[in-house]
Amino acid sequence: MILDKEQLRKNLDEVIWNIEAARISVSEHHIVKLVTVAKYTEVENIATLYELGQRAFGENQVQQLRDRMRELEVLPLEWHMIGRLQKNKINNLIDLSPALMHSLDSIELAEELNKKLSAKGRTMSCLLQINAAQEESKAGVAPDAAQENYLEIQERFENIRLKGVMTIGAHTDDTKIIQESFETTHRIFENLEREGATICSMGMSGDYELAIKCGSNLVRIGSALFKES
Numbered sequence: 001m002i003l004d005k006e007q008l009r010k011n012l013d014e015v016i017w018n019i020e021a022a023r024i025s026v027s028e029h030h031i032v033k034l035v036t037v038a039k040y041t042e043v044e045n046i047a048t049l050y051e052l053g054q055r056a057f058g059e060n061q062v063q064q065l066r067d068r069m070r071e072l073e074v075l076p077l078e079w080h081m082i083g084r085l086q087k088n089k090i091n092n093l094i095d096l097s098p099a100l101m102h103s104l105d106s107i108e109l110a111e112e113l114n115k116k117l118s119a120k121g122r123t124m125s126c127l128l129q130i131n132a133a134q135e136e137s138k139a140g141v142a143p144d145a146a147q148e149n150y151l152e153i154q155e156r157f158e159n160i161r162l163k164g165v166m167t168i169g170a171h172t173d174d175t176k177i178i179q180e181s182f183e184t185t186h187r188i189f190e191n192l193e194r195e196g197a198t199i200c201s202m203g204m205s206g207d208y209e210l211a212i213k214c215g216s217n218l219v220r221i222g223s224a225l226f227k228e229s
């Protein structure tokens, strides 16, 4: 559905206001980046959000990312890959040069990605995805292995530039369990700051304020920005 500019302005204002309140409750120095997740919305809404000042957008499929980058290539947007990366799409993603790839979810994927980056003489900034609540349905490395995996990727794969970690909050209505999944990820992030990690990507429409209070400095928000009310 194509939303009018006033609706999008209202949604964006509300989200930004909520981000502000949450981040200031942590510290006035705690800066949070907003990445708009456009996967369920029309390309027209992305262009309108650009007019309203939004610059960073995320997609969860390589094909859709490519289509949208093409359609909107006149706009100076920053594109993020946030979804599961299939091995047969790696070369396509490399050719798109996303600003950040959030979903590096295993050593095997890192190895494959590095091989292809190296063959093309390219690098990619990535986040290590952590399956903080250890859910079957989710990708990502186990929290226990995360730090070791991060260091291994940093050491072995020269064409991958690790910038931090990403998690998707636990899939439950129990706020305490969601909070635990964010706290687990943030603890890992803090340990990795010594290794140069700067990005802790966590929080979506339903849980971004909680994520920020747990230390997130990048939220990925879709449906809250594209609702009709």
Ligand SMILES: *Cc1c(COP(=O)(O)O)cnc(C)c1O
Pocket (backbone or CB within 6 Å): 037, 039, 060, 082, 083, 168, 203, 204, 205, 206, 220, 221, 222, 223, 224
């Ligand atoms: C879809 C998606 C989001 C945004 O979800 P909303 O609930 O619509 O805000 C964030 N992160 C990832 C990885 C996603 O796939």
